[in-house]
Amino acid sequence: MTLVRTPTIALVGNPNTGKTTLFNALAGMRQRVGNYPGVTVEIKKGKLRHGDQTFEIIDLPGTYSLAPRSPDELLAVELVLGRRPGDSRPDAVVTIVDASNLDRNLFLTTQVMELGVPVIVALNMMDVAAAQGLAIDVERLSRNLGVPVAPLQANKGKGIEELKEAISQTLENPVSPPTGPEFPEAFEREVAGLCAILGDDVSPFLVRRLLLDVGGQMERFLGERSGARVQDHVRAARKRLNEAGCPVPGIEARIRYGWIRRATADCLRRPQVRPVAWTDRLDRILTHKVWGSAVFLAIMFIVFEAIFFWARPLMDLIGAGQGSVGAWIEDSMTAGPLRSLLANGVIRGVGNVLAFVPQILILFAFIAILEDCGYMARAAYLMDRIMARCGLNGKSFIPLLSSVACAVPGIMAARVIENRRDRLATILVAPLMSCSARLPVYLLLVGAFLSPEHGFPVWVPGLTLFGMYAIGFILAPLIALCLKRSLLRGETPVFVMEMPLYKVPSVRLVLHRALESGWMFVRRAGTIILATMILVWALLYFPANGPSGSYEAQIEALNVRINALESSGATDKATLVELKQSIKRTRSEWLGRSCLGRIGKALEPAVTPLGWDWRIGMSALASFPAREVMVGTLGLVFSQGSGDSQDAEFRAELGHTLRQAVRESAPSEPLFTVPVALSVMVFFALCCQCASTLAVIRRETNSWIWPGFTFTYMTALAYLGAWATYQVGTLLGG
């Protein structure tokens, strides 16, 4: 048989039915993510090979119903209806059904039956059903439903070939689409009436949804398009239905479940006494008020430790690799813009992108384990009360906690939140959590200005550090609450959540999920981060010439002299020190004359109220793409030379230099006082100085508006915070 085009199959199903496992089994590694503007869900596509045939397969987000309640859900429905330009209408729909929870899973299947295309039921988790004493007569079920049913154990790979065969047969001999449950005559009459009013461009399926989903996405969508007239018609139709004894939306569930019960009556046998499953036993502990909370905190502690510390060796390795590649370029190329671009722009940018990958891999491996084993729902259940206080829900907890290590994986972790507004609110406040990149800045300034060596009580450094973290912990929920009350206002999202059965997580799924997230980050966010790093490099490099020629040539010449002195074994320490000082002075001068230095000087009036001078302002400016460069930039600006922010010795030396720094306008006054140091720290605690975070927000929200919003509100907050800190500190400190 020759086919004109590749047939398309859509895969739909409830959450927790093993849909991802099945999709991976069907599509293998040949997957890609469809790009739909304005939509935050990921829709995966893949190619399914069976014999000499190839099918296109679309994986739709897990859902309990085809009633669209958000633009994301409407997109999924439009895809199965074939109403998206560029996507062809599916030739068949495979619904994956959890055999251990047949009735509720078939609800969605009966909705799919209304689409008018052949349906194949993939009856998954046959083993779980058997363990619960449920006996299903598959052949009879298929007859009663009027569609092919393929029993499956997707996690063991059992039944996959049979399912492929069923799909292939269905496509070769297109059976007439199933009929499914019938709605009362009165309802069909109202649908026909509305169809006549709306015209041909709204499919009958969506007209049914318009009528059934009170306040749903179709009502909103058509209300915007066709005005209030349509809504009046819908309201009148619902009123008539109510009077006729078919209340909307209750009628739908009653008819579907009634039909399902009849269809499963003679093919599903339940045991007399429900056996106590090990899920029940586990849940007695894991959702217990005291023990459950204790286990939850312990798990969170391990996750947190892992992203904070386990990722460290890998990140160091990437850092070292970046260093040696940079050094190799420095050695093997002649000085000039190209060498500097490669060594300081490109390599540093690439290193900056890769540095996040270990954390992303670890966090996503944990999330995949927690989700796949069924614990994620329990975590959300335990944390919901606390998170509801700030207008979020229990699922926001893990993204926010992960953001304490790094906002990038944290924001990506917000994918577990189904509600669009809650997810957005979580994403927008996640960067406020004090991430690990802020720590070196805190440690530098606390060590230099607030440590016991400088006459402060022993508890001051710890308390200050705690205070910096507390700013995020307190402000993130507050801002989330404000956002939920203003920009992201809407009806309280429904929390109703299934608590899935516990199961052993699949290693393959966990690895797949972790690698996929890491790759996605590198590919989608990486380019933006790299571009930003190159931009900052250019602002710091140009103009490359000072009054006495090229700065780079001068530094190079000084280095040559140092090397010559050192290799000749000369003991002239003073000259060596003098030469090294010259390099630092030259670097510092270059920095001051660079574009960024000039911008810093121009902006000095703006940072004066914060107690800063242009050098601090410029360092802060240079750290907008990545805040960890602050320590290094301060080193350059204050002629300490460059160094690694993670290096405690370098930090101690730099701290000493900063204490010696004086105001350029008044050389008798120290630049850094305690209020200035605090003001810088508060600025860092609140500011979104992280191109990676913004790039990830852009990617996760599929829009430039939200990263722009985050950047603006956080910068404003940081400025105000730093200003208030300095002013109050000066007032108190005298």
Add this chain to the structure above:
Amino acid sequence: MNMPTLDQLQQGQTAQVTTLRGDDALAQRLMEMGLLEGEKLEVLGFAPFGDPMEIRLQDFRLSLRRAEAARVSVVLL
């Protein structure tokens, strides 16, 4: 007699649904999940701070907030 609502039940109690108030997204979601008139359910427990709650319905476990459960009138079994 005033009928109790689902949120007023204690851990371990079983009940039968009599009515579900409302026609919004929440009511629709509960009905889609199979929380219909005549269905039996069992209260499995409450989260820390008493909210949300967990119930068993048909062959699965469901958690919902007490404010949501207050929409469901039940008779004790």
